[in-house]
Every structure is written in C-alpha cells, then in structure tokens.
Amino acid sequence: APPAEEGGSGSPAAEATDYRGCIVSDSGGFDDRSFNQSSYEGLKMAEQDLGIKISEAESQAETDFGPNVDAMVQADCNMILTVGFLLGDVTKEAAADNPETNFAIVDYSDPEFTDNVKPIIYDTAQAAFLAGYAAAATSETGKVATYGGMNIPTVTIFMDGFADGVDYYNKQKDANVELLGWDKKSQNGTFVGNFEDQGKGKTNTLNFINEGADIIMPVAGPVGLGTLDAVIEANADGKDAKVVWVDSDGYETAGKAEEFILTSVMKLMGNAVEDVIKTDTEGKFDSTPYVGTLENGGVALAPFHDLDAAVSDDTKSELETIKKAIISGDIKVESKASPQQ
Amino acid sequence: MQRIVTGNALVSVLAVVLALIAGGILIALTNEEVARTSSYFFARPQDMLGAAWTAASEAYIALFQGSVFNSDGSTFARMIYPLTQTLTVATPLICAALGVALAFRAGLFNIGAQGQIIIGATLAAWVGFSWHLPVGLHLLLVILAGIVGGALWGGLVGLLKAKTGAHEVIVSIMLNYVAINLVLYLLTIPAFQRPGSTNPISPQLDETAMYPPLFGDTFRLHWGFIVAILATFFAWWLLNRSTIGFELRAVGSNPHAARTAGISVTKGYVIVMVLAGALAGLAGTAQVAGTEQVLTAGVAASFGFDAITVALLGRSTPWGTFAAGVLFGAFRAGGVTMQTNTGTAIDIVLVVQSLIVLFIAAPPLVRTIFRLPEPGQLTAKPRKTATTGGAA
Amino acid sequence: MSTATATEPQQSSAPTDIVRNWKTPVILAVLSVLALLVFAIGAPDNSVTFRLSAPNDALVLPDIVLSAVVTGWVTAVLMLAAAIWSFRLVRSGRKVPGWLVAVFAILFIVGFLTWVVGSARTPNVALYGLLAGSFTLAVPLIFGSLSGVLCERSGVVNIAIEGQLLFGAFSAAVAGSLSGNAFVGLAAAAIGGVMVSAVLAVFSIKYIVNQVIVGVVLNVLVSGLTGFLFSTVLSSDPARWNSPPRLPIISIPVLSDIPVIGPILFEQSVVGYLMYIALAIIYVGLFHTKWGLRTRAVGEHPKAADTLGVKVNRMRFMNVLLAGVVAGFGGAFFTLVLVSSFGRDMTAGQGYIALAALIFGRWNPLGAFFAALLFGFATNLQYVLSALGSTVPNQFLAMLPYVVTIFAVAGLVGRARPPAASGVPYIKG
Amino acid sequence: MRTVVPTDKEQVGWGLKLELKGITKRFGSLVANDHIDLVVQPGQVHSLLGENGAGKSTLMNVLYGLYEPSEGQILVDDKPVTFDGPGDAMAAGIGMVHQHFMLVPVFTVAENVALGNEATKAGGMLNLDDTRARIREISDQYGFEVDPDAVIEDLPVGVQQRVEIIKALLRDAEVLILDEPTAVLTPKETDELLGIMGQLKADGKAIVFISHKLREVKAVSDIITVIRRGKVVGDAPASASTTELAEMMVGRAVSLTLNKEAAQPGEETFTVSDLTVLSPTGQRVVDGISFGIARGEIMAVAGVQGNGQTELTEAILGLQDHVSGSIRLEGRELVGKRVKDIIGAGVGFVPEDRSVEGLVGTFSVAENLILNRYDRPPFARGLAMKPGLIAKNAEQYIAEFDVRTQSAEAAAGTLSGGNQQKVVMARELSRPLKLFIASQPTRGVDVGSIEFLHKRIVAERDVGTPVLIVSTELDEVLELADRIAVLYQGRLMGIVPAGTSRGELGLMMAGMNAEEAQAQQAQAEAQQTDVEGGEE
Numbered sequence A: 001a002p003p004a005e006e007g008g009s010g011s012p013a014a015e016a017t018d019y020r021g022c023i024v025s026d027s028g029g030f031d032d033r034s035f036n037q038s039s040y041e042g043l044k045m046a047e048q049d050l051g052i053k054i055s056e057a058e059s060q061a062e063t064d065f066g067p068n069v070d071a072m073v074q075a076d077c078n079m080i081l082t083v084g085f086l087l088g089d090v091t092k093e094a095a096a097d098n099p100e101t102n103f104a105i106v107d108y109s110d111p112e113f114t115d116n117v118k119p120i121i122y123d124t125a126q127a128a129f130l131a132g133y134a135a136a137a138t139s140e141t142g143k144v145a146t147y148g149g150m151n152i153p154t155v156t157i158f159m160d161g162f163a164d165g166v167d168y169y170n171k172q173k174d175a176n177v178e179l180l181g182w183d184k185k186s187q188n189g190t191f192v193g194n195f196e197d198q199g200k201g202k203t204n205t206l207n208f209i210n211e212g213a214d215i216i217m218p219v220a221g222p223v224g225l226g227t228l229d230a231v232i233e234a235n236a237d238g239k240d241a242k243v244v245w246v247d248s249d250g251y252e253t254a255g256k257a258e259e260f261i262l263t264s265v266m267k268l269m270g271n272a273v274e275d276v277i278k279t280d281t282e283g284k285f286d287s288t289p290y291v292g293t294l295e296n297g298g299v300a301l302a303p304f305h306d307l308d309a310a311v312s313d314d315t316k317s318e319l320e321t322i323k324k325a326i327i328s329g330d331i332k333v334e335s336k337a338s339p340q341q
Numbered sequence B: 001m002q003r004i005v006t007g008n009a010l011v012s013v014l015a016v017v018l019a020l021i022a023g024g025i026l027i028a029l030t031n032e033e034v035a036r037t038s039s040y041f042f043a044r045p046q047d048m049l050g051a052a053w054t055a056a057s058e059a060y061i062a063l064f065q066g067s068v069f070n071s072d073g074s075t076f077a078r079m080i081y082p083l084t085q086t087l088t089v090a091t092p093l094i095c096a097a098l099g100v101a102l103a104f105r106a107g108l109f110n111i112g113a114q115g116q117i118i119i120g121a122t123l124a125a126w127v128g129f130s131w132h133l134p135v136g137l138h139l140l141l142v143i144l145a146g147i148v149g150g151a152l153w154g155g156l157v158g159l160l161k162a163k164t165g166a167h168e169v170i171v172s173i174m175l176n177y178v179a180i181n182l183v184l185y186l187l188t189i190p191a192f193q194r195p196g197s198t199n200p201i202s203p204q205l206d207e208t209a210m211y212p213p214l215f216g217d218t219f220r221l222h223w224g225f226i227v228a229i230l231a232t233f234f235a236w237w238l239l240n241r242s243t244i245g246f247e248l249r250a251v252g253s254n255p256h257a258a259r260t261a262g263i264s265v266t267k268g269y270v271i272v273m274v275l276a277g278a279l280a281g282l283a284g285t286a287q288v289a290g291t292e293q294v295l296t297a298g299v300a301a302s303f304g305f306d307a308i309t310v311a312l313l314g315r316s317t318p319w320g321t322f323a324a325g326v327l328f329g330a331f332r333a334g335g336v337t338m339q340t341n342t343g344t345a346i347d348i349v350l351v352v353q354s355l356i357v358l359f360i361a362a363p364p365l366v367r368t369i370f371r372l373p374e375p376g377q378l379t380a381k382p383r384k385t386a387t388t389g390g391a392a
Numbered sequence C: 001m002s003t004a005t006a007t008e009p010q011q012s013s014a015p016t017d018i019v020r021n022w023k024t025p026v027i028l029a030v031l032s033v034l035a036l037l038v039f040a041i042g043a044p045d046n047s048v049t050f051r052l053s054a055p056n057d058a059l060v061l062p063d064i065v066l067s068a069v070v071t072g073w074v075t076a077v078l079m080l081a082a083a084i085w086s087f088r089l090v091r092s093g094r095k096v097p098g099w100l101v102a103v104f105a106i107l108f109i110v111g112f113l114t115w116v117v118g119s120a121r122t123p124n125v126a127l128y129g130l131l132a133g134s135f136t137l138a139v140p141l142i143f144g145s146l147s148g149v150l151c152e153r154s155g156v157v158n159i160a161i162e163g164q165l166l167f168g169a170f171s172a173a174v175a176g177s178l179s180g181n182a183f184v185g186l187a188a189a190a191i192g193g194v195m196v197s198a199v200l201a202v203f204s205i206k207y208i209v210n211q212v213i214v215g216v217v218l219n220v221l222v223s224g225l226t227g228f229l230f231s232t233v234l235s236s237d238p239a240r241w242n243s244p245p246r247l248p249i250i251s252i253p254v255l256s257d258i259p260v261i262g263p264i265l266f267e268q269s270v271v272g273y274l275m276y277i278a279l280a281i282i283y284v285g286l287f288h289t290k291w292g293l294r295t296r297a298v299g300e301h302p303k304a305a306d307t308l309g310v311k312v313n314r315m316r317f318m319n320v321l322l323a324g325v326v327a328g329f330g331g332a333f334f335t336l337v338l339v340s341s342f343g344r345d346m347t348a349g350q351g352y353i354a355l356a357a358l359i360f361g362r363w364n365p366l367g368a369f370f371a372a373l374l375f376g377f378a379t380n381l382q383y384v385l386s387a388l389g390s391t392v393p394n395q396f397l398a399m400l401p402y403v404v405t406i407f408a409v410a411g412l413v414g415r416a417r418p419p420a421a422s423g424v425p426y427i428k429g
Numbered sequence D: 001m002r003t004v005v006p007t008d009k010e011q012v013g014w015g016l017k018l019e020l021k022g023i024t025k026r027f028g029s030l031v032a033n034d035h036i037d038l039v040v041q042p043g044q045v046h047s048l049l050g051e052n053g054a055g056k057s058t059l060m061n062v063l064y065g066l067y068e069p070s071e072g073q074i075l076v077d078d079k080p081v082t083f084d085g086p087g088d089a090m091a092a093g094i095g096m097v098h099q100h101f102m103l104v105p106v107f108t109v110a111e112n113v114a115l116g117n118e119a120t121k122a123g124g125m126l127n128l129d130d131t132r133a134r135i136r137e138i139s140d141q142y143g144f145e146v147d148p149d150a151v152i153e154d155l156p157v158g159v160q161q162r163v164e165i166i167k168a169l170l171r172d173a174e175v176l177i178l179d180e181p182t183a184v185l186t187p188k189e190t191d192e193l194l195g196i197m198g199q200l201k202a203d204g205k206a207i208v209f210i211s212h213k214l215r216e217v218k219a220v221s222d223i224i225t226v227i228r229r230g231k232v233v234g235d236a237p238a239s240a241s242t243t244e245l246a247e248m249m250v251g252r253a254v255s256l257t258l259n260k261e262a263a264q265p266g267e268e269t270f271t272v273s274d275l276t277v278l279s280p281t282g283q284r285v286v287d288g289i290s291f292g293i294a295r296g297e298i299m300a301v302a303g304v305q306g307n308g309q310t311e312l313t314e315a316i317l318g319l320q321d322h323v324s325g326s327i328r329l330e331g332r333e334l335v336g337k338r339v340k341d342i343i344g345a346g347v348g349f350v351p352e353d354r355s356v357e358g359l360v361g362t363f364s365v366a367e368n369l370i371l372n373r374y375d376r377p378p379f380a381r382g383l384a385m386k387p388g389l390i391a392k393n394a395e396q397y398i399a400e401f402d403v404r405t406q407s408a409e410a411a412a413g414t415l416s417g418g419n420q421q422k423v424v425m426a427r428e429l430s431r432p433l434k435l436f437i438a439s440q441p442t443r444g445v446d447v448g449s450i451e452f453l454h455k456r457i458v459a460e461r462d463v464g465t466p467v468l469i470v471s472t473e474l475d476e477v478l479e480l481a482d483r484i485a486v487l488y489q490g491r492l493m494g495i496v497p498a499g500t501s502r503g504e505l506g507l508m509m510a511g512m513n514a515e516e517a518q519a520q521q522a523q524a525e526a527q528q529t530d531v532e533g534g535e536e
C-alpha cells in the first residue's frame, strides 16, 4: 500500500516545510540542457511554489548512481526523483527496500516497479512528428537532417517521430524531402557518441549543410549548441539554415541563434515533476505512470517565434489538423523507442 | 628521531595535508557565504574567515563521514557503512591499477585499462545473464570470462607492439575508443538488451553469477573485494616471486640485458599486456557481477584512467597500488556524500587527489614548504623514467 | 700500401648484402586483395558524385562523377599491380620506394571512398565539406601535438597535452567572457597553457618527478579544477562567465577563392592562421635555427649539450613553457572558434589523440601535422558517411578513425625512435 | 668569443698556463679529489696517470666547469677564475675531449661542432655552411679526414674522436684536455693522434693527456703526474719505466704478467664456419668467418671496436637476426636457436657493455647473479622462484669473486664499474660451461682485479672449456690468448699464434692479412730496432 498517506493529512502548506524532495541526476549532470536540467528545474519550481526543501546529487558516472540514491534515502527524503533509464535498476531496488519513501523516475518505466514509484515518461515522437512535418514543409532545399547524442531510445524517439513527420509530408504532398542522419528502418544514423562534445555537433551540422540540408534537429543536449554555432556561421556565409531544438523551447533557453530556431520539440518535464511532487505533498501519490502526450500537453511543438513568417499558413493549419489526428489516434506515430507501459 | 621527522611517512602525511588545504581554499573561494561576507571583509574580516573555515571544514567532515566513519549513523552498521562503501569503490580500481602497474614494471605505459575493463565486463556480463548455471560454477565462469575479455584486449596491444613495434600508447588509446563503440553497438542488439526493451542496458546478471555480499545485504561490499586482495597478492607473488615477474621486471628495467640473458622481450610485452588486461577484466567483473549488476556503456566509469594515477601513486608496487586504490576509493565514496550533504561539487576530489600525488612525488617541495631539514642521503641517482614509471 | 683505408668509415665501406624485409609487400598484398574483394567485386552498381564546389563559390568546378564498379576495378587492379611489383622489388633485394607506397595509399583512398560513398543511400558527397571538416577537427590536435613536439624534443615527456588544451579552452572562455574581447581570451588561453606547463616543468625538471606521473596527474588536476569551477562559478552565471565572443573569420582575398582548398586553408580564424605560423616556426626553428639545434641536442644527449655550454634545464624549461603557449592556442580553438562556451571536459580526450599523432608523426612537426590531418579526415569521413546513410552501424563507423590509426601505426609506421633523452631528467654531477 | 691577447704571455710567449690549487671534490662522503695541485704549461703535454676511480676524470670535469669544486682554486695565466658551467671554461680557452664521447649520435658532424657555438644568419637561422668551412679548414690543417655532413652514429669511433678534437679547436682552445682518447683507437689511429698532439703542442697549446696505456704516456708526455685515491702521488719524467709508473699508481708492486701454463688443447668442440652476419641495413658486419676452438684453449679476437667482434659474439649467442653459415658446439648447430636454448646448451657470455647488456641496474646483486638461470633449478621450480637459494648463491659468489657491495640485496647499478664486471663474470663462471665467451672481460677494472679475473679465465680453460675472448686491449689479448684472431671490417685477417708481435697485430688490425703483416713487420724491424713490446 502507498505508505506516504499518513503524511498527507493536515494542511499542505504547514506540511510542506518539512517535506523534502530530492533528485539524483544521471551522468549528464543538472546542466545538460536536457532532461536532467528540466527535471531539476521542476524540483526548483516546487521548492518555490510549494515551499519544500530540496536536496540534489549529481552523478558523474554510473558508479555514483547507487551511492547517490542511497545518500538520498539516508537524508530522509519524502520523494526521490531519479532521471533516466540508467537509474532504473537502482531506483527499483531502493524503492523495494524503502517502502516508506516515494520515488519518481523520468524517462523510464518498469513493470517490476513497486507501487511507491511513479514513472514519468513521454511519447515524444508525437511532437517530433509535427516538427518533421513542419521542417519538410519549410525546407527550401528538400533536405532536412537530424542527429543524436547516442543511439538510445530517449534520443531516437525524437528522430523516429521526425522521420515519420517528413514521410507523412512526402506522402501527403507527393514530395520528396530527404532526411539525412537517420534511417528509421535500420535504426541507424549519425550520433556524436556523447552529450558533451559541442565541436562534433558543429562539425556534423556543417556536414549536413554541405550535403544540402537546411533544417537540422540535434537531439544531443548541449551538443546542440554546436549546431547553433554552425547555423550562425552558415547564415553569415549566405546560406539559409535553421534549427529544430528539442526538450525545451530553444528560443527561450538556448541563449543564442534564436532567430534561426524554427521551432522546438518540447518535453515539458518541469511541469510534470512539479505536479508529481504537488500531488505527493497533498498525500495523493499514485504509481500509475505519467505519460506526456500531445493530448495532455506533456509534449508539444513550440511556437515559431521569429520564423513565424517562414512557415506558411497552410502548413500551420495542417499541423493543427495533424495534431488533432494524432490525439484522436487517426495518425499513429510509432517508434521502437516509444514508452512501453 | 631525525629519521622520523624527515622520513617518507611524514612527507606523505604532509602532502595530504597540503592538498587538503589547497582544496579547502578552493572550496572556500567559491562558497556563496564566503563571497557574501567578503564584501565587508575589511569591516569584519572574521566573518569571512569564519565562513571560509565553515565551508571547507564541513566539506571535509562530510568527505570523512562518507568514506570512513559516519558518526551520525543510527546503527553501528550505518556508522561503518561508509568504510565498506570505500572498499567497494576501491575494488575495481585496485584490480585495474594492478594491471597498469604490472605493465609499468615491464616498461609499458598502458593507457588502455578503460577498454580492457569494458571488454572484460562485457564478456563477463554476457556469461552472467545469458547462461544459466549452478551457483559457484556460474560465478567462476563469469570471472573467467572477464579475465579472458580483458586479456584479449590487452594482449592485442602487446601483440601489436611485439610484432610491429606499434607504440603501446597509441594502440591502447585507440582500443579504448574501439571498445566503447563495440559495447555501444552490442547494447543495441537484442542479445544484449532486456526482453521488450530497447534501452542500451543489459538484463541483470543471474543471482548465481554475482559476487555474494561480504557482510550481508546491508552493505554493498561484495566478494569482489576479496578477489581484489587475492589479485594484489597474486600480482605481488608474480612480480617478486615468480620467474615470469623476474622476466617482466628485467624487460622493464633493462631490455638489452634481458635479451642477452635469454629473456624474450617481445614475449614479455605480450605476456605483461595479457596479464594487465586480465586484471583490468577482473575489474570489469567487479562492476558487472558486483556493484552494478548490469552491463551499460558506462560500466567502466573512469576507473581505467583513475587506475593510471592509482598505479603511479602506488609506485607500481602491488601493495602500494592496493593502498592507493583504497585511498582513491575513499575519496570517490566520500565525494558523493560531500556533494549531497554540503553541495560541494565532487570535482574537488579530483583536485585534491591529483595534488596529493604531485606532492608525494616531490618530497623536496613538501620539505621546502614546511621548512623540514633535508635527509642525509642526497646522492639521488637519476632513474630512467621514460616508460618504466615509478618502478621502485 | 694499406694505410689509406684506416681512416675511412668502416661501416660504410663494408660490403652490403640483402636484408629482405617482406613487411611492406605483405601489407600491400593484403590490402589490395581486400580492395579487389570489396571495392571491385563488392562495388555497388552506382555512380558516385564528388562535389568539388559549393553552389555559391566564386569559382565553380564541375562535379566528379565516377562509376563505382569501374573505379573499384581500376583501383584494385592498380593496387594489385603495385603489390606484385613491390614483391619483385624485395625479391631482387631492393627496397620498396616511398612513392610507391604513397601512390598505393592514394589509390586505396580513392577506391575506398568511391566504394563507401557508393554504398550509402545518397551516393553523392561534398568533397570540399569533407575536407574542410577534417581540417577543423585536426586543428586542436595539431596544436596539441606541436606542444608535444616542443616538450619531447627537448627531453620532457608531455602527457599533459589534454590538460593544456582543456585549461587553455577554459581560460579563453572565462577571460573572453569577462572582457568581452576574443583576443583577450586568446591571450588568456596562452597563459592558461603556460600555467599547466609551468607545473609540468617545475615538477619534472626541478623536482625530478617522473614525467609521466606529472603529466597524467596534471590532466586529472585540470579536469577537476575546471570541472569544479564550471559547476560552481561558470554555471551560476553563464552570461557573465561563459559566453565568450567568437574570433572573427578572416578570409584572405584571392587565395580563399581557390576551389576546394581555398575556403579550407584561407578562410580561418586567427587561431587557424596561428596554427600555420606555429607549424612553420616550429618546423623551421627545430631544424634550421640555433634554438632548434640546442633543443634537439638537449633532448638527445643533454650531457653533450651541457659540455658545450648549453644550459640544459633552462632550455627544457623554456621549451616546456613555449609548448604551453602553443597548446593554449589549441585550447582557445575550442571556446573561441569551434563553439562559444566552455563545457566540462570539452576536450574529450583530444590531448591523448594529439599524443598519438605526435608519436605517429615520429616527433616531427610535419609528421604530427599529417597524422593529425589523417585522424581528422577519418573522423569526419565517418560523420559524413553516417549523414549519407551508410549501411554500416554507426558504432562501427565511429571506430573508423581509431582503427585507421592502429592500422597505420602497426602497418606503415612501426617502430619509431623517440628523442633519446625524452623522459630522462638531467641532473648535473 | 675569446681572442688571444699576446701581452699576457711573456713567460713562455704563447699559449695559456693553467694552474690548479688545492682542488677538492667530494661526492657525498666520497672524496674523489683531495687537495690536488697541478700546473699545466703551454706547449707541453701533461699526462695524468692513475687507477680506475683515482679521480682523473673528476679533476678534469672540475677544470672544465662541469663540476663545482668543493674546495680549491683554478688559475688561468695566474688569474683566479670560477667557472659556472663549461661555457665559462670554453670562454677561458679550455677545451675537453671526454672519456665518453659527448656527441649527439643523430646529429651530423657539422651540427655537433656547431652546437653551443653556432654561427647564425639573420633571425637566429643556423649558418652551417660557415661551420662546414671551418671544419674543412681544421681538417686540412691537421690532416683529419672528416665529412661535415656525415651522421655521427654512422662514423667509426676513430673519426668521432677527431670530431671531438675539432670541436675543441674550433672554440679556440688553448688548453686541451684529452681524457682517455686512445681507448678506442687502433694502434695506427693512436699513432696518428699522438702525431696530432705533437702538432698542437708545437702550436703552443697546453695538453692534458689521460691514458691507462703507459707506453703512449711515455711516448708523448713532457711530464707525468700520478694520482692515487684522489691525491697527487708525485710527478715522473717520461723516461720513468713502466713498472715504476705502475707501482706509483697502485701503491704496491704489481705483477703485470700472468703466469699461465701452456694450453693443452683437446678436441675442437666449437666450430664456426662461413659465418656471415648482416646488419639491419644489409651490411656484412661479419663476413664469411671460419674458425674453431679446442677444449682447453683460449682464442682471443683482437681488433678495433666496430669491426664485427660484437656481432660475432652476439651471433654465437643467437642475438643477431640475419645470420648465415654454421656455428656448432659439440656437434649441435646453434644458428637459428633461441638465446635461451643457447645459454642452456652451456654457453657462458660476458657482454662487452656490462651496464647495458650484462646487468639489470635496478635488480639486486643476488638477482643479477642468476639473471640467465632464474627459471632453472635450483633457483626456480615451475613458476616459483626460491629466494633462499638465490640468496645463498649470491653469498657464495660475492665472497668468491670479492664483489664489494653493501649487501647481496643492493641494486647492481650502485656498484662500481669493476665490481659490476665481477658480478657478470661470477654469474657466467658459476656453472659448468661448454663454451665461454667474454667481451672486454676487464674493461674498467683495476689492476688487482684484472689479475684475479684473468686467473679465473685461465682456470676455466684449464677445466677444458673452449674460451673465446674479445678485447680491444692488445695487452690483454697477448696475455690471455693461446691463439689470436684478428678481425677487420668483418673479415678474419688471420689466426696467429700467441707470441705474435704487437706491430704485426697492429698491421692486421688495420686491414692487412697475416702474411703481409708478417712480411712488413719483418722489414720494419730490420730497419730499426724498436723498443716496442720489449717489456713483456
């Protein structure tokens, strides 16, 4: 039975002062401009809005996961938030050993989880599909590209959705927009091999531009900053290149090249995290997975901001239609990497 | 008395003290409270100094509590838990560092421990989760697989060096990258993935394939640590008491004389790299069959690189390496606690560790700083240091 | 009667015999059989396009279109012929000439490129982009290995290249951000590199600590220090600490309009030009100046240099510091040219690759330069291939540069002779 | 650079006078030079004599600014000077040719000569042409034949020697220190060098000459100073007899000759036929050699270093790669066998350079004493070594060979040269042998120890082992050999009996075959009765 219920009685505000929400990052750290950072920001929001205490542990390597989660258990956390599939086993074990503590894990779910674990997962492909369609419709050269940090499901789900969106556009418009950097069928493509090396992101992006792509979607955390640098350079060089950002709205968060960010495939983790904590402080914790979709707004396509004019109104309305079709299930966005609940 | 004052032990202690002071200064300088109080430093300097002291000392206390003894622990088990944690982290570090040290003694600079750990861990994990065998036998085969994997990867370096003269530094660096990409690939194929998942993470190893816990389930410390002790003993015996070790040391300190004495230098290179790889592979088993229990791309953490520093700090002797491994394990384990308890970035541990090694390696510097008298013996003989490392 | 012979060099007048070295022919044979099987028999039924110019270049060259099958067969047969010829040369007691190996290598690369691009989903590649990217990837490696050359030629092993690059990158980012001036960042990078060098020099020259130890430990130290400052200081206010302005790209008129190589070589940031300058100065300096003669002497036989009044340790000290400047510039490339912020451990092991390039290039600045270029090429090739949709899993493509290096080192370079006194501290009697 | 100022030279009119007063040099507790006084006059050859380790080189290093004296003063033309490094000494007009050549092996002659004294063009660019021209100039003046563009490591030692002298002369050295310059030269090259020294002397240079070869010292010196244990024992004129000088050096009467029985050669168990060894670049460093050694016989190979002796001995032990022909020991072919098996077949081997090939410096004396038997009973069983037996073995041989070491556990590298040699000899002679090969068996060993080691070699012969000795010391060859083989440029110039004259051997060492040499020597002796070789 969910054990945290006792703590739930009484007024939330008074309770909140004792409540401790804790987070353990995976090896990307809290400054990864990706899921660690978003989750961390969610916790920070909870700290501000709900007045809870927070603790954080940044993992440097996989060997730190166990000790970090352990340290959090020792620190009497009410809720321990872990980030990424790599922490799955550790979370599962710690949850089983500490039934009185609640856990939440981002981007991972496991049927063997005890019922004090809440998975927070995203069907990112849905939003990426829209981005793929928008990119295909906007591309001048008829070539768009994507690359990843590593060949892992949380990355390739973006790429799969993007690929499907491009395909859908081609089918609808009988067009022939090409996608470089990812082949959905063979699940093979361009990866820089890590989430740190911005230089490689830049080199890859320049390669794509040289091969004729004009819209690039990096799915590699901070490595994407290298793509922005490349795109700035290419535009200075007279080319017309754009970027599709991921995770958050790059126009707000990337800190540069805003004018070249066409749109972003957003995974609104912060909100979900804050929600989960809020429910827990209210004593209403439940372990059914939270799945972010277009429908519940967990994933979304960001506005076009400065490049609004570059996207035709037709395309915009088509995107609306597609979005509805995805929500209704008329369009099925499938990815090997889609979360299995 | 004089000997104690100027002796090595004191220098080592002072080296640690110096490194901790330097790290403390860094912690204090970047502390927010210190920054705040420094704005009125000239009005009330004691505020800032107090804040600095608090910042540094709290961090170090947490470091100690996380690595040796936690006085706040609720039970005795919780109190000594940090120590066992230190030994757990030290286990793979010791094994891999022994491999690096062994290679150093034969005059080879093995930067490839990282790759050797990875391949060892991969093979061991595969045997661990895809074979299903009885207790005892299974673990034995897992260990063997790890050893074989590492030995293959290390042996390749030795073989290329022996047959073509390819520099071991280049080859071992390159093989690290090949290894990581290999495991990245393997983790995308179903044979290595969990059923029904496409995450690059292997299934858990069978219970029968894992090192049993050493002190029960409360502690993470597992029998891998005993294996590390045995490995250290083995390395010591091998180096100092066996004919192979004799050959390796001869090849390492004077290949010309070794050749003239009928010892095959090239064979020595292959043997030592096989052994070095085997030890690194053993470190891989400590990861997959001990602490992590699964195979992921990050299974080797940074043990392969830390191992180099550990081996150097241990002066490439087996027991020295063991001690250095435990010290580094303590820093690593304590660093985690320090970070969670005081918010001090764990990178400071790297700074302190490396300063310790530097200071210990340069006793005259420490003596100068503390104005200690020079020891009587001054005729330091220049030792060939190009590749033999601290073969002392 | 027989008095004249005594002063002649004895070895050179000894009769010579044939020592047959079959290594080269065997390697060539293996490679050409491989070429026959893969590039010729396994050729995709495609035509392969190599684009030499971007559409908006000043001077547009036509694309090269090759039939993969024809190119595969032609190159494979020529390679086979070269291999057979080299066997005959060795059998008759002669050496395989260097140019033959070079021609073979070019044929192999042409064959390989045609085959590999032909097998991709899009058999069409921008050669200029491939080369430009290779060059960019090579720049920090070149700086790093030049730093290594300077140190090792004077007798100090420099494992700390990684640390020098990283600290250079860090210093450039911080100083550039604080001052708002990229050139201040550049200067700071040099100073940062020198600081790492100074520790290396003091510990290895003054305190005679094992140079390998100092190098390895310095890398850890710099990684820890920059990582610590990154997470405590830089991350707290990236706009203030970690957003350096970029160095402007200066394109040299006319030269930069040369097709293919123009934009690669003559459209660079200051750091890129500094690399040419450093390469030229170090190469010429090392082999044609007084400083170079002394540097090499100190690295080969310090005692001999000492007996001739050369201050060995001072020479070493200066060179190690200078190496810091060079590596510092390499570090600046990361944060002032390549991208525009510092990231934790952003040099990602490139210092070690530079070390490998230095050894691969046999401690010669030009050799290191070409080794770094080869590495950059192999790295970018695999990126481009993955972008074009290669059928090879990306993890195997990613191994390409490393495997190529191993093959090159094991097969073509073999035993290299380091400066004799490299790593040996000099202690005066 | 220094220019010669004639006004200071009234005393002799030319050159520089050098004076050492009370020079003391300590290394830790070791006093290498103990209050040494010495005056070197221009236009003189001043020889220094002394045992190994007497302190000669140390004194010269002090004089050359390489070592700082612990006490004492150096005066140049009566003016006290202090040298902070060799640069100062060179500037003061002192040049030195070191006992161990100070040449960078991978540099060309010109580069070596230019180093430290570089002629430069604008921007610090080297002007090697200038250096080349000056090398040619000096070469012509003194009859050196040196190619400025040859790489040092390709040159024979004799030429390297000249390069060293050129280096000193090009720096306008007025005082020239020659530390054992003849150790590696042929008799003929030695004669040439002595001739050059005469010329230099005539030019007003002061020369300090160090040599262990008393004959040369007597031939060129104006005055001889003998040093023993760091102290000046006294001066002697060039006319002093060899035995007198030896006695001054050692401090006791020494027997310079070995009383060995005549050989009793038995069956010829070791044969080499048509042996050819190629260097990695294809040069025939050993060229079609055939000979045999009988049980109970010592064959000595004479010749200047670099004429194939090293390769010959290494080929026998299996250390060379490109070997053709046949080497048979008791009927078994050795060519193509591994070193380990050849050692196992009973070949004892003392390599020419003990510190490089003979010993592992960081290993203990005990370990070095079993360096090639570490894996054999009784020292090992299976993989496990037997520390107890190894220690016992060490004790026995340290005592037997009088190895002066702090303990059996001391690192061999800390032993003195002579003692290191004893360790190698002890190791090789401590087991039953079927063939004993020793290169330079007594190099760097003092007179007393030479006596002992020679006796051990003869004893090995007397138990019936064929012995092959390689030595560049003609004295040693003459003393030990039952037969003498001479190698020149990899070829066997002939095998001659023990009694062959020094002059004849010298001619063979310079490339004449046995018959020609005999003929020419006979002719020369007929012309003038020489003192050479008389003392033996």
Ligand SMILES: Nc1ncnc2c1ncn2[C@@H]1O[C@H](COP(=O)(O)OP(=O)(O)OP(=O)(O)O)[C@@H](O)[C@H]1O
Pocket (backbone or CB within 6 Å): C429, D027, D030, D032, D050, D051, D052, D053, D054, D055, D056, D057, D058, D059, D099, D416, D444
């Ligand atoms: N750098 C040094 N450190 C310690 N001891 C030294 C050093 N150099 C020389 N010695 C010692 O000083 C003594 C004198 O050595 P030196 O080289 O002057 O002898 P030498 O007379 O030239 O002998 P040889 O005839 O063998 O050349 C020796 O005992 C030697 O071991």
Ligand SMILES: Nc1ncnc2c1ncn2[C@@H]1O[C@H](COP(=O)(O)OP(=O)(O)OP(=O)(O)O)[C@@H](O)[C@H]1O
Pocket (backbone or CB within 6 Å): B379, B380, B381, D030, D052, D053, D054, D414, D415, D416, D417, D418, D419, D420, D444, D445, D446
């Ligand atoms: N660098 C050094 N540091 C310490 N001790 C040294 C050093 N060099 C030489 N010695 C010591 O000096 C002593 C003499 O050494 P050296 O090799 O000159 O002896 P030697 O007088 O030539 O002896 P031998 O008569 O055996 O030739 C030895 O005891 C040796 O251990």
Ligand SMILES: [Mg+2]
Pocket (backbone or CB within 6 Å): D052, D053, D417, D418, D444
């Ligand atoms: Mg001596």
Ligand SMILES: [Mg+2]
Pocket (backbone or CB within 6 Å): D056, D057, D058, D099, D179
């Ligand atoms: Mg001497």
